[in-house]
Amino acid sequence: MADLAAVKRALAAQRIETPSWAFGNSGTRFKVFAQAGVPRIPEEKIADAAAVHRYTGVAPTVALHIPWDRVDDYAGLAAYAEERGVRLGAINTNVFQDDDYKLGSVTNPDPGIRRKATDHLLEAIDIMDATGSRDLKLWFADGINYPGQDDLRNRQDRLAAALRETYDRLGDDQRILLEYKLFEPAFYATDIPDWGTSYAHCVELGAKATVCIDTGHHAPGTNIEFIVAFLLRQGKLGAFDFNSRFYADDDLMAGAADPFQLFRIMNEIVRGGALDPAYGINFMLDQCHNIEAKIPAIIRSVMNIQEATAKALLVDRDALAKAQTDGDVLEANSVLMDAYNTDVRPLLGEVRADAGLDPDPVAAYRASGYQERIVRERVGGRQAGWGA
Ligand code: RM4
Ligand code: MN
Numbered sequence: 001m002a003d004l005a006a007v008k009r010a011l012a013a014q015r016i017e018t019p020s021w022a023f024g025n026s027g028t029r030f031k032v033f034a035q036a037g038v039p040r041i042p043e044e045k046i047a048d049a050a051a052v053h054r055y056t057g058v059a060p061t062v063a064l065h066i067p068w069d070r071v072d073d074y075a076g077l078a079a080y081a082e083e084r085g086v087r088l089g090a091i092n093t094n095v096f097q098d099d100d101y102k103l104g105s106v107t108n109p110d111p112g113i114r115r116k117a118t119d120h121l122l123e124a125i126d127i128m129d130a131t132g133s134r135d136l137k138l139w140f141a142d143g144i145n146y147p148g149q150d151d152l153r154n155r156q157d158r159l160a161a162a163l164r165e166t167y168d169r170l171g172d173d174q175r176i177l178l179e180y181k182l183f184e185p186a187f188y189a190t191d192i193p194d195w196g197t198s199y200a201h202c203v204e205l206g207a208k209a210t211v212c213i214d215t216g217h218h219a220p221g222t223n224i225e226f227i228v229a230f231l232l233r234q235g236k237l238g239a240f241d242f243n244s245r246f247y248a249d250d251d252l253m254a255g256a257a258d259p260f261q262l263f264r265i266m267n268e269i270v271r272g273g274a275l276d277p278a279y280g281i282n283f284m285l286d287q288c289h290n291i292e293a294k295i296p297a298i299i300r301s302v303m304n305i306q307e308a309t310a311k312a313l314l315v316d317r318d319a320l321a322k323a324q325t326d327g328d329v330l331e332a333n334s335v336l337m338d339a340y341n342t343d344v345r346p347l348l349g350e351v352r353a354d355a356g357l358d359p360d361p362v363a364a365y366r367a368s369g370y371q372e373r374i375v376r377e378r379v380g381g382r383q384a385g386w387g388a
Pocket of ligand 2: 139179214241286
């Protein structure tokens with residue numbers, strides 16, 4: 001039996017980072033449905049992230065995306081966040097929304113464009129110095145559409161050179177989180193398509209480079225928990241971008257499409273002793289809320305991760321190890337499923353009550369009047385959105 005007091009302590013200590021861009025407007029390439037009250041400036045995104053933290057108690061950091069969250073005074077922005085009760089988290093770079101990047105950013109055949117892209121990555125580290133952020137999260141849209149369009153190996157060399165220059169600029173306590181994505185926006189070959197490519201570059205770079213797993217970036221049917229187990233074993237798992245996908249990079253609420261997959265991932269995290277914030281994994285959300293209200297959707301996503309984590313913590317590890325050693329396939333599977341099938345909502349309600357929070361964060365948010373207030377107050381100005 002899992003020790004309930006220890007389970008509660010682990011749940012209270014869990015940390016999940018929210019993404020600034022999830023608070024802004026987003027949509028598909030067909031239509032962005034604007035929502036009332038959506039932030040117009042980075043400060044308003046941070047205020048919304050602080051609201052998520054107020055009702056969940058486990059989301060004290062918010063990731064920024066540059067240039068979407070560009071400000072003149074990053075130290076001032078960090079101070080603003082602290083006043084609201086949150087801190088600035090990972091800095092995300094953007095080398096995919098400039099005409100120059102049509103043929104790639106750090107892998108572009110043009111050295112001038114590679115310089116421009118690498119300079120943006122270096123600028124992000126300057127921003128981290130000002131915000132006190134530990135993590136530089138890199139995702140590249142680089143790839144090619146047609147066989148023969150560019151040399152696959154040369155592109156890897158260019159990527160490695162840009163990563164090396166960026167890595168060498170990191171401070172002692174700063175890290176690179178290198179993301180991968182199988183598909184999109186390139187149609188034929190992506191320059192970092194999978195965890196193996198990211199892992200190999202991270203190994204080459206050194207101890208301060210680790211892999212970021214975005215749960216939406218795999219082929220259908222990929223066993224993500226295997227990747228988690230493998231990278232943990234190698235000491236190379238640095239972060240998650242949690243979201244749900246039904247068929248592509250949907251960026252839907254974490255735990256919405258496949259809560260069992262989320263449980264299996266968190267089970268490997270618990271098994272690997274990697275849940276404790278001291279281990280250093282940044283558990284982030286990377287989502288878009290196109291048709292649902294954004295703040296409660298992010299609260300719900302945080303709660304979904306908490307529920308998967310609680311179930312993972314409830315796995316009877318001794319019983320599981322015995323069944324596995326005995327070769328008792330049915331028993332081993334049923335030990336795992338017993339934990340998964342436990343209704344952990346009352347337990348999480350207790351954890352929240354112990355922390356002085358409402359056991360139902362979505363209801364508490366809805367009753368708070370915050371949504372009505374931002375709808376009233378955020379009029380005029382340009383709404384921030386994905387890509388804005
Ligand atoms: C990318 C990738 C990155 C995120 C951007 C907004 O697809 O997942 O993590 O920063 O989207
Ligand atoms: Mn991502």
